[in-house]
Amino acid sequence: xxxxxxxxxxxxxxxxxxxxxxxxxxxxxxxxxxxxxxxxxxxxxxxxxxxxxxxxxxxxxxxxxxxxxxxxxxxxxxxxxxxxxxxxxxxxxxxxxxxxxxxxxxxxxxxxxxxxxxxxxxxxxxxxxxxxxxxxxxxxxxxxxxxxx
Numbered sequence: 337x338x339x340x341x342x343x344x345x346x347x348x349x350x351x352x353x354x355x356x357x358x359x360x361x362x363x364x365x366x367x368x369x370x371x372x373x374x375x376x377x378x379x380x381x382x383x384x385x386x387x388x389x390x391x392x393x394x395x396x397x398x399x400x401x402x403x404x405x406x407x408x409x410x411x412x413x414x415x416x417x418x419x420x421x422x423x424x425x426x427x428x429x430x431x432x433x434x435x436x437x438x439x440x441x442x443x444x445x446x447x448x449x450x451x452x453x454x455x456x457x458x459x460x461x462x463x464x465x466x467x468x469x470x471x472x473x474x475x476x477x478x479x480x481x482x483x484x485x
Contacts, residue, residue: 337365340448341426342439342473344371345411348454352484353415356452357424365449368427369415370442371408372435373401405430436472444478451481 341356343349353369360367412428419426431438443451453470474481 337363337449338447339365339367339450339452340439340443340446341367341369341415341452342372342435342454343369343411343415344454345407345414346454346456348456348484350414350418350454352452352454352482353418353426355482355484357419357422357426360424361422366427367419367424368429368448369412369419370429370431370439371411372431372433372438373404373408374433374435435469436476439473440476440478448479450479451477453481453483455483455485 337360339356339360341349341353343353353367356367359365408430412430416426416428431442439451439453442448451473453473455470470481470483474483
């Protein structure tokens with residue numbers, strides 16, 4: 337058995353990893369933790385929408401790919417440590433693109449038996465706007481998906 341775990345640094349994603357590692361320890365499965373690199377655009381002005389285009393331009397911050405890769409690698413290093421603490425080797429890797437599409441396709445292409453995801457990731461604040469990543473993975477994946485709460 338091979339388990340794929342999506343980690344983004346959120347507590348929920350790390351809970352999913354811990355759960356997958358526990359299951360792997362009990363069943364002898366292999367675990368791979370992946371983080372998807374997606375440079376983000378976000379507003380630094382708080383929860384209220386900007387009052388004008390000028391204000392939006394001042395408050396919009398674009399994260400570059402190198403920063404996103406660095407942050408993702410830190411998350412993957414933490415994932416490997418979680419595996420070491422439990423005696424289960426956790427392979428790690430970076431993926432690039434839109435998370436739902438990339439995770440679903442990677443799991444199918446690489447013959448993973450299951451995907452584990454947290455019920456809420458870092459995008460929780462915007463979930464009402466863009467939809468739930470976990471829900472979309474469940475709908476798109478061709479392998480069983482465990483959503484850890």
